[in-house]
Amino acid sequence: xxxxxxxxxxxxxxxxxxxxxxxxxxxxxxxxxxxxxxxxxxxxxxxxxxxxxxxxxxxxxxxxxxxxxxxxxxxxxxxxxxxxxxxxxxxxxxxxxxxxxxxxxxxxxxxxxxxxxxxxxxxxxxxxxxxxxxxxxxxxxxxxxxxxxxxxxxxxxxxxxxxxxxxxxxxxxxxxxxxxxxxxxxxxxxxxxxxxxxxxxxxxxxxxxxxxxxxxxxxxxxxxxxxxxxxxxxxxxxxxxxxxxxxxxxxxxxxxxxxxxxxxxxxxxxxxxxxxxxxxxxxxxxxxxxxxxxxx
Amino acid sequence: xxxxxxxxxxxxxxxxxxxxxxxxxxxxxxxxxxxxxxxxxxxxxxxxxxxxxxxxxxxxxxxxxxxxxxxxxxxxxxxxxxxxxxxxxxxxxxxxxxxxxxxxxxxxxxxxxxxxxxxxxxxxxxxxxxxxxxxxxxxxxxxxxxxxxxxxxxxxxxxxxxxxxxxxxxxxxxxxxxxxxxxxxxxxxxxxxxxxxxxxxxxxxxxxxxxxxxxxxxxxxxxxxxxxxxxxxxxxxxxxxxxxxxxxxxxxxxxxxxxxxxxxxxxxxxxxxxxxxxxxxxxxxxxxxxxxxxxxxxxxxxxxxxxxxxxxxxxxxxxxxxxxxxxxxxxxxxxxxxxxxxxxxxxxxxxxxxxxxxxxxxxxxxxxxxxxxx
Ligand SMILES: Nc1ncnc2c1ncn2[C@@H]1O[C@H](COP(=O)(O)OP(=O)(O)OP(=O)(O)O)[C@@H](O)[C@H]1O
Ligand SMILES: [Mg+2]
Numbered sequence: 001x002x003x004x005x006x007x008x009x010x011x012x013x014x015x016x017x018x019x020x021x022x023x024x025x026x027x028x029x030x031x032x033x034x035x036x037x038x039x040x041x042x043x044x045x046x047x048x049x050x051x052x053x054x055x056x057x058x059x060x061x062x063x064x065x066x067x068x069x070x071x072x073x074x075x076x077x078x079x080x081x082x083x084x085x086x087x088x089x090x091x092x093x094x095x096x097x098x099x100x101x102x103x104x105x106x107x108x109x110x111x112x113x114x115x116x117x118x119x120x121x122x123x124x125x126x127x128x129x130x131x132x133x134x135x136x137x138x139x140x141x142x143x144x145x146x147x148x149x150x151x152x153x154x155x156x157x158x159x160x161x162x163x164x165x166x167x168x169x170x171x172x173x174x175x176x177x178x179x180x181x182x183x184x185x186x187x188x189x190x191x192x193x194x195x196x197x198x199x200x201x202x203x204x205x206x207x208x209x210x211x212x213x214x215x216x217x218x219x220x221x222x223x224x225x226x227x228x229x230x231x232x233x234x235x236x237x238x239x240x241x242x243x244x245x246x247x248x249x250x251x252x253x254x255x256x257x258x259x260x261x262x263x264x265x266x267x268x269x270x271x272x273x274x275x276x277x278x279x280x281x282x283x284x285x286x287x288x289x290x291x292x293x294x295x296x
Numbered sequence: 297x298x299x300x301x302x303x304x305x306x307x308x309x310x311x312x313x314x315x316x317x318x319x320x321x322x323x324x325x326x327x328x329x330x331x332x333x334x335x336x337x338x339x340x341x342x343x344x345x346x347x348x349x350x351x352x353x354x355x356x357x358x359x360x361x362x363x364x365x366x367x368x369x370x371x372x373x374x375x376x377x378x379x380x381x382x383x384x385x386x387x388x389x390x391x392x393x394x395x396x397x398x399x400x401x402x403x404x405x406x407x408x409x410x411x412x413x414x415x416x417x418x419x420x421x422x423x424x425x426x427x428x429x430x431x432x433x434x435x436x437x438x439x440x441x442x443x444x445x446x447x448x449x450x451x452x453x454x455x456x457x458x459x460x461x462x463x464x465x466x467x468x469x470x471x472x473x474x475x476x477x478x479x480x481x482x483x484x485x486x487x488x489x490x491x492x493x494x495x496x497x498x499x500x501x502x503x504x505x506x507x508x509x510x511x512x513x514x515x516x517x518x519x520x521x522x523x524x525x526x527x528x529x530x531x532x533x534x535x536x537x538x539x540x541x542x543x544x545x546x547x548x549x550x551x552x553x554x555x556x557x558x559x560x561x562x563x564x565x566x567x568x569x570x571x572x573x574x575x576x577x578x579x580x581x582x583x584x585x586x587x588x589x590x591x592x593x594x595x596x597x598x599x600x601x602x603x604x605x606x607x608x609x610x611x612x613x614x615x616x617x618x619x620x621x622x623x624x625x626x627x628x629x630x631x632x633x634x635x636x637x638x639x640x641x642x643x644x645x646x647x648x649x650x651x652x653x654x655x656x657x658x659x660x661x662x663x664x665x666x667x668x669x670x
Binding site for chain 2: 190192193195197199200202206211217
């Protein structure tokens with residue numbers, strides 16, 4: 001009995017916090033837009049019994065999904081989101097790996113402090129940090145002033161409201177999610193393995209590629225998914241730091257919901273986004289599973 | 297056919313393969329290796345013996361290139377290897393912690409070093425198969441290190457370090473996790489490999505029996521210093537100090553005051569007991585405090601006083617340890633000292649001649665023990 005309860009807890013959790021909301025969104029995506037509250041039809045009216053349910057079902061259709069294919073905007077937004085998410089994941093990896101490596105190789109007594117510094121930004125609101133970036137990146141911002149002061153540039157750079165700003169924002173925001181799993185993998189690694197590799201004829205560099213990288217693979221993969229998955233649907237960063245030409249599906253979604261008040265189309269956009277994400281999520285789960293088995 | 301004795305250390309013209317010249321290694325202000333000088337010759341099987349923490353692994357790591365010397369220098373074939381990085385040294389090491397690559401199969405672990413050279417695929421495959429056969433791991437070639445037992449892992453580490461057939465092979469407790477049978481087999485295997493390949497071996501071991509079996513010479517260390525470096529028989533029969541005598545094998549140590557006449561020494565050690573008669577080539581000052589060390593198997597145990605024994609004492613059997621092939625008798629002397637004597641069990645245990653509380657005589661010749669000054 002106790003076992004049953006223990007097993008039931010995660011499933012109930014999943015049911016309440018994932019499956020039920022998913023079904024609600026799915027249902028809305030199959031509905032039609034309406035000038036009412038909530039702004040879609042049909043609504044399920046249980047007072048009419050079976051007939052009401054049948055009427056409700058017949059009101060559902062795939063019109064909104066079909067609509068997504070008629071307008072170039074949507075698939076372009078998905079593609080551009082994929083591109084931005086992929087590129088920024090790679091950039092986060094390039095920044096995150098050396099940091100994680102540095103922390104894992106730092107003297108023991110330093111490591112908690114360094115990890116603390118990685119997590120520290122989470123103590124302030126995400127929105128405030130993004131606003132701070134606006135202050136740093138705009139034409140009169142700190143970065144431009146600094147570069148002008150150094151004499152590196154003579155004209156202020158336009159960074160804010162471009163894709164560059166979006167990349168900076170995503171890399172900055174998700175860096176800890178990359179650093180932590182890679183650090184966890186590197187920290188576990190026995191340093192005598194590198195010595196053994198050198199003893200057997202590897203240079204430092206090839207020992208890094210042949211031993212360090214394969215042994216931190218699970219951390220790298222986990223970090224990449226932890227960055228890629230949320231970055232794909234990211235909305236705040238592109239809408240605050242990005243410009244009018246920055247096309248991301250999160251932004252489209254937001255506009256459908258709040259500007260157009262077209263809940264059904266917005267829900268359809270969300271459902272498609274979820275379907276796209278299912279592939280990396282399953283791959284991520286598999287990676288975690290393989291890692292657990294390897295540690296056996 | 298005359299068999300020449302392999303003893304390059306006695307040949308003044310022989311060039312050592314490895315020379316430690318006044319090597320000191322300090323970690324912070326802790327001195328792990330203290331002004332140590334040592335020559336190891338080509339084709340030697342050199343054993344380092346000593347208590348935990350005496351600096352054996354540190355010496356190995358300096359040879360392999362993972363630890364720099366604080367002062368002094370190490371020469372390999374006449375060249376200072378200080379500036380040579382580990383991957384450029386013709387030295388392979390078997391790590392005390394094995395350091396197997398967890399992401400690679402046993403096969404790939406063994407092939408790792410070979411792949412760094414310019415051997416062809418076939419050569420590598422052949423060599424790996426040979427190593428697998430040698431260490432009896434063929435069945436496990438496709439497994440990962442976490443899927444095999446501790447002893448098997450040790451054999452993988454051994455195979456991996458042997459695979460490159462290095463000039464100098466460093467083995468840090470290579471056989472610690474093996475059972476006795478496999479251990480003996482592997483010891484002979486190692487000696488065989490050594491004979492076939494002419495590789496020079498430096499082996500660290502806690503097991504003095506192992507050191508005695510495999511080594512051409514043994515170095516006994518303590519706190520970063522070499523106490524004695526010699527062939528196993530000299531270490532055993534003629535230790536240079538109480539420390540070495542005590543560290544290697546079982547020994548009776550008797551303290552007394554020496555009186556010397558030529559090479560004969562008589563040691564007065566207890567009231568009412570005749571002095572011990574022994575021999576020593578060293579010159580001792582009259583009345584000097586010395587230790588007399590004698591191995592238990594050098595004492596013969598009899599019921600009557602033997603007529604012509606140089607030394608004989610009587611006592612009571614306190615304890616008997618039955619070890620199968622031999623028995624150790626603990627004999628308490630009237631002075632309260634307890635001496636250990638060993639005798640071979642040539643008869644069945646039921647027909648043993650002595651039992652608890654029996655009065656017995658222990659006797660030994662003049663040359664059976666050694667006189668030690670420290
Ligand atoms: N990196 C290090 N920093 C500080 N002290 C060290 C370091 N490595 C070794 N030591 C010290 O040097 C001494 C010798 O260590 P070493 O590992 O050579 O001992 P060992 O003879 O191999 O012992 P064991 O038989 O237990 O393996 C020990 O007291 C150890 O604590
Ligand atoms: Mg050691």
